[in-house]
Amino acid sequence: MPRRVWWGLVTLVVIVALVSTYAVTRPPGPPVLTQRDVDTSVQRGIEKQAEADAAAPADGSVAHATIAPSLVLIQTRDTVAGEQQEGSGAGVVVNEDGTVLTALHVVDGSTNITVTFADGTTSPAKVATEKPESDIATLTPSKLPETVVPAVLGGGVAVGAPVFAVGHPLGLTDSLSAGVVSALDRTVRVEGDRKLEHLIQIDAAVNPGNSGGPLLNKAGQVVGIVTGLANPTDQSLFVGIGFAVPIATAGGAAGSPPR
Template sequence: MARALAPPEVSAVEPPGGDGPERPGSRRARLQSRMRVVPRRLWVAVMVVLLLAAAALAFALTRPAGPAPITQADVNASVQKGVADQAKKDAQAPAAAALAYQAIQPSLVLIQTIRTSATGAESGSGAGVIVNADGTILTALHVVVGAQTINVQYTDGTSSTAKVASTQPDNDIATLAPATLPQTVVPAVLGGGVQVGSPVFAVGHPLGLTDSLSAGVVSALDRTVPVKDGKKLEHLIQIDAAVNPGNSGGPLLNRAGQVVGIVTGLANPGDQGFFVGIGFAVPIATAGGAAGSPPQ
């Protein structure tokens, strides 16, 4: 009868040169784990660097070329073009005088008067401007003072008789109330003050030449001039725009066509009745009050 034998012991075989089986958590295991992780991270980093380099190269190859450097010739050409363009624009733009004239024309009136004197009937003429929606006309007092008949003619060709509504003798200003109005009443816009050197335009009917405009500048402010009967007018605007008999009572305009004064007279050192280079106007701040229309 065979006798059972105990199984032979099997001893662990260590690999050559080994120090025994590797145990989890040992220094060697940790080192191998790091060796497996580091290459993966390095690979990802290399791929990212390669992709960024490729993108930078593609941008460098495909981006548009930068602007060429600006030369002195380019600057000169640009300046010359700007000057030429502005000159063309200025040539096409309407003149300030034309704009002022267009603005005031619907408000301008021709005033014709008849006076009776020892030598018989005398006719006279002057200018005025409509300043209120009720048709009130602002003019110079000496244009209408003592007149038995006053007739006003509007720019639309219609006319009407008128009477003096109010006066400011110290300022040579009067207002007229016409019996009938034009089909469309267009009051003038009253402006503010002016300065020496400001461009101005006088509109009226000098020497019977109706609807005439003359241009100039403000020569001085706050002038005092003597008039008849030993009186004097104060705080006047001195202008070098040509004014003659028939301009009296007409508007003095700024560049915008706003009324800044009412023409009242001209310098007359030798009793000549024509313009000698100096005219005067009552500021609208003074004259406008007679019509109840303060400057705007």
């Protein structure tokens, strides 16, 4: 066999051997993603989320369960110019003495105040302290329930944080609405030239009967006291903007005797 042909055959054999070896030993390429893979992954994610949702109750459920034993219904009944006037609002028990923190305008000027505790205990109450510039008052009931459960007071909140307003809107007792903090440090004009400052703005629904009730974070801690709602039509209907006094202001405001 001519030398040139022989070397050609040797070269061909070597090339074939190298190609075969590479085909066997080369690392595998990236796997091909199929629709079945996608469907399986999505289904697995749905199942895991369902398991997590079942294991952990929603924030609103936690907040409501935490505050429910401390929530108070406040009712007023007075005779003005020969006519009987009634009002209602909410409040929250803040210490073991049964002191109720609420909005001043709920009880302002009333001489006949009744509070109803979470267990159904009813009692006359009197205004103990008030701070008009913050629309905050405290009430002292003459009778307490067998078990007094003070609310847990929280700290500050940030814009965008989830919050819950709990109260008795439009006579619907023990109602919770959810939203977020829309803004901080708001100033609102309430009567004449009187202003409330440094308020928390929220989009959680608030209506007449929510006033004085607690604004909660997702842990059920009180971060504010609901004071009112934006009312451009003078019809006291919620238009997506409510306000609350920060708990640091509300707690510190309850130190002045009634006028």
